Amino acid sequence: MTAATIDTATTGKKSRVKKNSSSWKSFFTVPVIVSSVVLVLILLSAVFANVIAPYDPNQVSLGAILSPPSGSHLLGTDKTGRDIFSRVLFGSRTTMLSAIGVVAISMVIGIPYGLASGYFGGWLDKILMRISDVILSFPSLLLAFLLIAAFGRSLTNAVVAVGIVYVPMLARLTRSVALVEKNKTYVEAAQSIGYSSAHIMFREILPNCVPALIVQGTLDLGYAILDLAAMSFLGLGVQPPTSDWGAMLEEGRGLIQLAPLCALAPGAMILITVVAINVLGDGINHWLDPKQRKLMPMRRFRKLVLGGER
Template identity: 45%
Template sequence: MAFQPEPVQEPASMLAPEKQAMKARKMWVDSLLRIMKSKTSFIGLLIIALLLITALFAPLIASHDPAAQSIVDRYQPPSGKHILGTDELGRDIFSRIVYGTRISIQIGLIAVGISLIIGVLLGGIAGYFGRWIDQVIMRIIDIMMAFPSILLAIALVAVLGPSLRNAMIAVGIVGIPQFARIVRGAVLSVKETEYIEAARAIGAKDGRILGQHVLPNCLAPIIVQATLSIGTAILDAAGLSFLGLGAQPPSPEWGAMLSDGRAALQTAPWVITFPGIAIFLVVLGFNLFGDGLRDALDPRLKQ
């Protein structure tokens, strides 16, 4: 009887894509239920939802034109006419905070998008190919992490020029090392699994393995880091605007509002109090939701 070798068993992701898709959907549904059951993550989700609603319906929510000036009404305390008072130019603070939510969302999404795309690409290549490629990429990442993030962002904006766009680019570049390290660690643990070895055995190319099998199995830590980084990006951009390196007047950016109102801290404290509270709540919301998302996607906590 002639010897017949056993057929090579293809990875489960190739043999039964429908089962893999059902398993993935079940994981995300279970994770969503875990998030909804967590009080802290649910509070964070509510804050984020409120932020999005405010940004979408800013013209309907705002009571005044955020750029309208009235010298007669300058430094008015909170009242029926101006819910949160006015600033040094008589502009309604509530309306400026409402319109500032749009800028904050823009900052968070664009800055984190830059960090995410470049960081995932560098971390994936370094973790999968290893050797000298890994050494070169990670030494560059180490150099970037040697600088305090805010100082590196200030240096980048100083080179590019002060503007909101350049501030978002700088904050995005500063966030690359976190994504690169997380993705590299995840890729190192995934690339040695059996289904990756099976994919190599049937002749799949490295690009296909990395894009279709390795990185999709690293999504959980990437999503968690992206959620947490949005709050950090908003906070860093507010810091740059406070220093005059980010959003420029008359943009209703919260950090710029803090910078404009610091001269009246003792006489009109509401000018900086309410923008500061807005920054605090947004960063808190993303941090709470990110922590809950991390717990929900952690397989060790499913029981």
């Protein structure tokens, strides 16, 4: 190996390292770091709620009804004497698991749905997209209400209903990416080798859909928290005495003047969590999509060009 070859290899390696480091720097902005830290803290509080919470979330104490914040009750108590701080911690577990369940259901159904529609096309695509159009023609929460009315009020039914409502949006996104990818050379090569349609869809096309699906799944997680909170607020999701941010918000609505933290604490948690998820999703979108990354400053670009010409 000559010195010129070694020089070229070293230069190429350094340029790749610089490119990767600049890519990571474009992702780790202050808003993304703050939102990531907030989400990690919320997830840790959900996982270790049994350890952190000072009281049982359903423990009733008639002698401490509507107590103000104190050393024994950090956020006070509700109308039955239950500790609000403990209920918020356990409510984070219920809310986050439910939202993750919604996204998981929509992906398990929506990704194969969209891949089949985009890859095969023809009459199958028309039938599947008309079904999606029918579902999307209804307001999402209204359709979820109808499904819950048919199957009964429970957290499981609420998660399934909202997950089904999210399927058409995810299926359309997957279909749009599959329509672009199926005409590329690597798909034609896989077809010429004799791979099955299932192999081509899930082993060849699906990996190229992952960036778009990660961004959409992150954003859907925030929407799922809002929709599930709305359903619990209306009494269609979590049933008493299970702690959930939406149900706690409904319980504290009538006590906003006597004990404002009964409503403000779960409401603030919903707001903080959804904003953090949206900021993180936006950061992931900017990082995965090269079109949305910030361009190199002109001064640095000129210096790089002039340096390369010497």
